[in-house]
Amino acid sequence: MMTTDQARTAVVFPGMGPSRFTDVGKFMMIDPFVRKRLAAADEALGRSVLDGFRTAGADFGEFAQIACFINSVALADRAVETQGLAPDVCAGFSFGQKAATAFSGALPFTEAVRLTYELALCEKRFFEEEHQDLVTLTLTRVPDATLQEVLGELSERGEFHEVSGRLDEGMHMVTMREQVLESFQRRISAVGGYSLYSMKPPAHCRILSGLRARAEEEVLAKFDLADPELPVVADHDGSLVMSADQMRTLLLDTFDHPVRWHPVVDTLRGMGVTTVHVTGSDRLIHRLDVTTRAFDVVALGPEQALRPARPAARSASRTSAQPSAPSSARKEQ
Known part of the structure; x- marks a missing residue:
């Protein structure tokens, strides 16, 4: 593992929770960083992402996923421009791998939009036929x-x-x-x-090897990934992803490999990372004890971005952040 005595910074893209237009629509319509990314996404898909998101009823439908992806990348853009973020490494937790794929340079943003959209449709088709229970x-x-x-x-x-x-x-x-x-x-x-x-539907388990195979054949085969310009930490074993083949494997591993956050933290610490910026809607990663004990955590979600006069929320390290009561959310992929 690469080690250094120099303090380093990482950007982390969180997983996806239930996403509704009423929760983030205003932010997406007025934030200049999101608007720029939305224009590119609309061109890539040939239709309005916001219109699709506004009319969708499902919390985790294809346009909700595209919206979550766009917001995470745009919030990283905001952190780079307004907070001076210059990350040495990045990680994507579960669904956040899509944003990491774009931000790391493994795929151009518009291609990553299409990848996210097509994977969402592939998953939808699979679960209409398999493992509905x-x-x-x-x-x-x-x-x-x-x-x-x-x-x-x-x-x-x-x-x-x-x-x-x-x-x-x-x-x-x-x-x-x-x-x-x-x-x-x-x-x-x-x-x-x-x-x-x-x-x-369920996620991250060996029984979903069929979904992995279908995603590889029907979706990933159509995309030419490049070596990431920024190292990516795998969310199931903490390994460093530095080649196109490794990035492709990581995107497939998410279907049938359990996610494990401790190895990611260990790898980041071993690289000398002291600060992580969590960019995107997140109720989990920036609050976990294992995260806050190890790093200074800067959380930048839509709610912080809508309050530009206030600094981005910073989670103090070595403080307890475990949820204290059950959440009403259904999913945090």
Whole structure:
């Protein structure tokens, strides 16, 4: 791993939560950085992203995904121009990999727009045919040993389950049949944990290898990725992605590899990173204990950008930031 005594900076693109026009539409219409990216995206798709986003009913539909992607990249643009951000490395958590692909130079922005759109449609088609009974639950305040005990109970009953992610101490993602979700949540509550939100369709598990294969054949094969100009840290094992082939593999790994945030933090620290800028709508990454203990964290989301007279929110390091109560959100991909 590359190490240095010089303080370095990283930009992190967060995952996607439920995204509705009523939440970010005003920001997208008035922010100059977003408007510039929107114009390019509209040209790439041959239609208005805002119109598609405004009329879409689904929180995670293709235009909601494009909007989330655009906002993350545009907020990074804003940080570069107004905050002097000059990152040495970047990382994308789950859906944030799409923004990392564009920001790192692995794909031109307009190509990354088309990639995001086509992957969203590919995923939609897949889940209309496969694994309609699965959900992925994010839970917190459950130690590893306790989680293994509860998962063992599922195994004893012959219930399918996979760990889809480890986000922080005691915070995990677990995929299971939707029919056992409520009973599993009650069991998590009984051992002192909280169920935060569930994702449907599911994500980040080995059983989705078919989706990976379909995305590779139907979508990724049409795009010529380049070596990223900025190193990218993989969100499942913390490895450095520095070639086009590695970037392609990373985009596919997100379908059938569990996400793990600790290795990303370890890699960034090993590179000498002391400050991370989290650009995009985020309720998770910039608040995690493992993040705030390791770095000075600068969060720049739409809500901060709409308050230009105030400095971007800074999360103090070495402070607790674990959610204290269940969230009503369904998904944070």
